[in-house]
Amino acid sequence: MKSYALFLKDFSSEIRTRYAINSLAMFIIVAISVILFSIGQERISPELTAGLFWVVIFFTAMSGLARAFVSEEERGTSLTLQLIASPTTVFTGKLIFNIILVFAMNTVIAILYAALFEAFIIQNFSLFLLSFVLGNIGLAISSTIIAAIIAKAGAKGTLYPVLSFPILLPLILTSVQLTLFSIDGTGFEKSIFELAIVVSYDVIMLTASYMLFDFIWKE
Amino acid sequence: MIWKIFLFLLLAFVSVAGIAFPIVERPSAWYEFPLIPGLEENAKIIFFHVPTAWLTVIAFFMSTVYSFKYLKNKNLDDDAKSYTANQLGMIFCILATVTGAVWAKFAWGAFWSWDPRQTSIFALLLIYGAWFALRSSIESEDKRATLSAVYSMIAFVTVPFFIFIMPRIMKGLHPGSADDTTSGPVVDFNMNSNMQLIFFLSLIGFTILFFWMWRVGYKSLIYRDKLNKQLIRG
Amino acid sequence: MTNYTLELSDVKKFFGRRLIFNNLNFQIKKAGVYGISGPNGSGKSTLVKIIAGIIGTSSGKVTHNLNGKEIIPEKLHDHIGFVSPYLVLYEEFSAWENLELCAQIRGINLNEQRVIYLLEKFLLLNRKGDLVKTYSSGMKQRLKFIFALMHSPALLILDEPTSNLDDEGKSSVYEIIKEEGSKNIVILASNENQDLSLCPEIIDLKNFKE
Numbered sequence: 141m142k143s144y145a146l147f148l149k150d151f152s153s154e155i156r157t158r159y160a161i162n163s164l165a166m167f168i169i170v171a172i173s174v175i176l177f178s179i180g181q182e183r184i185s186p187e188l189t190a191g192l193f194w195v196v197i198f199f200t201a202m203s204g205l206a207r208a209f210v211s212e213e214e215r216g217t218s219l220t221l222q223l224i225a226s227p228t229t230v231f232t233g234k235l236i237f238n239i240i241l242v243f244a245m246n247t248v249i250a251i252l253y254a255a256l257f258e259a260f261i262i263q264n265f266s267l268f269l270l271s272f273v274l275g276n277i278g279l280a281i282s283s284t285i286i287a288a289i290i291a292k293a294g295a296k297g298t299l300y301p302v303l304s305f306p307i308l309l310p311l312i313l314t315s316v317q318l319t320l321f322s323i324d325g326t327g328f329e330k331s332i333f334e335l336a337i338v339v340s341y342d343v344i345m346l347t348a349s350y351m352l353f354d355f356i357w358k359e
Numbered sequence: 360m361i362w363k364i365f366l367f368l369l370l371a372f373v374s375v376a377g378i379a380f381p382i383v384e385r386p387s388a389w390y391e392f393p394l395i396p397g398l399e400e401n402a403k404i405i406f407f408h409v410p411t412a413w414l415t416v417i418a419f420f421m422s423t424v425y426s427f428k429y430l431k432n433k434n435l436d437d438d439a440k441s442y443t444a445n446q447l448g449m450i451f452c453i454l455a456t457v458t459g460a461v462w463a464k465f466a467w468g469a470f471w472s473w474d475p476r477q478t479s480i481f482a483l484l485l486i487y488g489a490w491f492a493l494r495s496s497i498e499s500e501d502k503r504a505t506l507s508a509v510y511s512m513i514a515f516v517t518v519p520f521f522i523f524i525m526p527r528i529m530k531g532l533h534p535g536s537a538d539d540t541t542s543g544p545v546v547d548f549n550m551n552s553n554m555q556l557i558f559f560l561s562l563i564g565f566t567i568l569f570f571w572m573w574r575v576g577y578k579s580l581i582y583r584d585k586l587n588k589q590l591i592r593g
Numbered sequence: 594m595t596n597y598t599l600e601l602s603d604v605k606k607f608f609g610r611r612l613i614f615n616n617l618n619f620q621i622k623k624a625g626v627y628g629i630s631g632p633n634g635s636g637k638s639t640l641v642k643i644i645a646g647i648i649g650t651s652s653g654k655v656t657h658n659l660n661g662k663e664i665i666p667e668k669l670h671d672h673i674g675f676v677s678p679y680l681v682l683y684e685e686f687s688a689w690e691n692l693e694l695c696a697q698i699r700g701i702n703l704n705e706q707r708v709i710y711l712l713e714k715f716l717l718l719n720r721k722g723d724l725v726k727t728y729s730s731g732m733k734q735r736l737k738f739i740f741a742l743m744h745s746p747a748l749l750i751l752d753e754p755t756s757n758l759d760d761e762g763k764s765s766v767y768e769i770i771k772e773e774g775s776k777n778i779v780i781l782a783s784n785e786n787q788d789l790s791l792c793p794e795i796i797d798l799k800n801f802k803e
Contacts, residue, residue, distance in 0.1 A: 145697035149683070152694075156685050216681035220740075222647050223675050224699045226667040233698075285513060289506050295496045302492050306485040307513060310520035313478075341520065348516045352509045355430050359502070359648045433651065501608060588611075 146233025189259040190319040202301040205283040208234040209291035239280040263325030271318035274338045285349040373561040377406035408458040410565040418448025423515040426508035438504035443576035449487040479521035595624040597747040604653035614801040626774040628792030629782040635798040637782040674741030677752035684726040711739040730757040
């Protein structure tokens with residue numbers, strides 16, 4: 141499939157240069173270390189832990205997800221892609237890459253949190269898993285479309301979090317709530333509303349992204 | 360000219376009435392307002408806070424409509440209209456946030472407590488700020504218009520989440536949120552008829568002011584662009 | 594002969610409020626080599642990008658037809674080969690890998706025979722496994738030709754095709770242009786007289802400024 145071939149190109153390129161694995165992994169370690177140092181010996185509440193979990197996720201995403209489009213723009217290969225693929229294929233391929241990247245990053249972050257933060261004990265694991273999957277997808281979708289915008293704007297990295305944060309805010313607020321529920325052991329019935337919000341966020345952002353990407357991509 | 364004078368008188372009346380008319384238990388004179396339990400003196404802020412909040416949302420909506428038009432027709436005039444709407448929207452957003460914070464201090468004790476509505480207006484402020492930051496980073500006119508139009512539309516899609524869903528599920532101090540049993544003076548129309556009158560006059564006055572400023576704003580942008588183009592030519 | 598037609602009707606292009614060209618009308622219905630000339634900054638690259646569907650017009654239409662049916666914009670790239678100085682291939686991959694990946698992303702099978710023929714023609718066969726990073730600018734230019742031709746497009750668009758090429762490279766390119774021009778449509782934008790001498794018909798963009 142064409143989008144899958146584009147994803148494979150990015151993946152092979154990644155394996156050769158090993159950018160994400162090196163710098164993103166280091167970023168995660170540095171971010172979590174900074175938080176741990178700031179906390180020191182204090183005990184932090186589950187609410188704070190859930191919030192900090194998504195803080196690290198957000199900033200790691202901001203470090204790594206723009207590359208999908210920015211690297212093409214910087215090197216001038218956007219034109220090449222325009223000559224061999226339709227806009228939908230390009231967006232799908234980049235989205236697949238970012239989804240895989242988000243899952244990889246966030247799994248590492250989740251494992252580190254479980255190991256290093258005493259309040260991060262998941263009582264309702266299936267709820268955590270569900271909100272994890274849905275939240276990651278939403279994060280990848282929004283981050284990818286905003287990455288396309290800033291790549292075309294030729295903007296420096298600082299603009300990426302500035303543009304992404306308002307768009308991601310509903311997702312982050314709801315996901316923090318869901319993470320908290322899974323730590324507290326709240327059941328599915330009480331979390332239905334929040335889960336519905338994340339699902340509708342994913343669907344709406346995906347639709348909007350596909351409709352608007354053509355305008356971003358073709359000058 | 361006549362209607363500008365009319366607008367001035369209207370807004371002057373609203374401002375004076377909103378601030379000076381006293382609040383009493385049993386209003387008897389035409390210039391007295393009823394006491395709403397829970398709000399008391401602070402109720403007067405409704406004349407200023409609610410219209411500015413409404414208008415910032417309307418401004419954002421208008422900016423999105425013109426962004427959509429620009430994407431369809433690529434006419435830079437639509438971009439100028441969208442830009443002016445966003446400028447005004449940002450001003451009204453700051454006003455709404457500040458009047459809201461002032462009210463919060465008197466009613467709840469703190470200027471800011473991350474109540475869902477406060478979070479929403481803050482998010483809108485962030486969207487406006489991000490939009491202007493994006494625009495200032497792009498040199499080419501076409502690209503700037505296209506990319507900021509796309510961002511407007513993406514941001515617009517997230518706004519319903521803030522306005523309708525978040526306040527309902529999250530507990531809040533704001534009138535009208537999940538915790539509040541009185542569901543707010545606007546929705547319930549606990550205001551008596553002369554309060555309603557001042558309120559609607561304020562809403563109408565500010566709305567007219569907004570549209571007037573918007574027209575002046577976008578027209579001057581378009582004229583300036585055309586003058587620049589002539590200067591380059593000759 | 595070709596079943597491909599290209600038509601531009603009333604094409605106008607603005608960048609912001611600056612006019613690039615206006616009232617551009619022409620039709621190409623037969624195979625051959627067609628030239629676009631004009632001084633630097635006259636909009637040659639812009640026109641060529643508009644024909645390739647990379648950027649849009651401010652007003653007016655560009656229509657591509659194959660066998661009488663119009664080609665939709667999303668499918669246009671399947672029928673077009675494009676070479677220009679600002680086209681860049683993936684430097685972290687080898688020439689062969691680049692061509693393979695591009696075929697996969699296009700969704701077609703790599704026509705190995707044709708690719709090997711082209712690599713030979715452009716004198717790159719023995720360097721096909723080397724990373725494009727190690728190529729000279731002339732070699733990169735020749736690789737771009739292979740990239741443009743490997744899917745046998747009906748419309749070949751060349752912007753400054755002989756830039757970075759030595760005489761040997763130039764003659765390979767001219768041979769290919771003549772070969773392609775005999776059965777497909779070739780559009781060549783340049784201000785080199787030697788390039789334009791291959792074109793029986795030339796559009797001069799100086800005439801479309803009003």
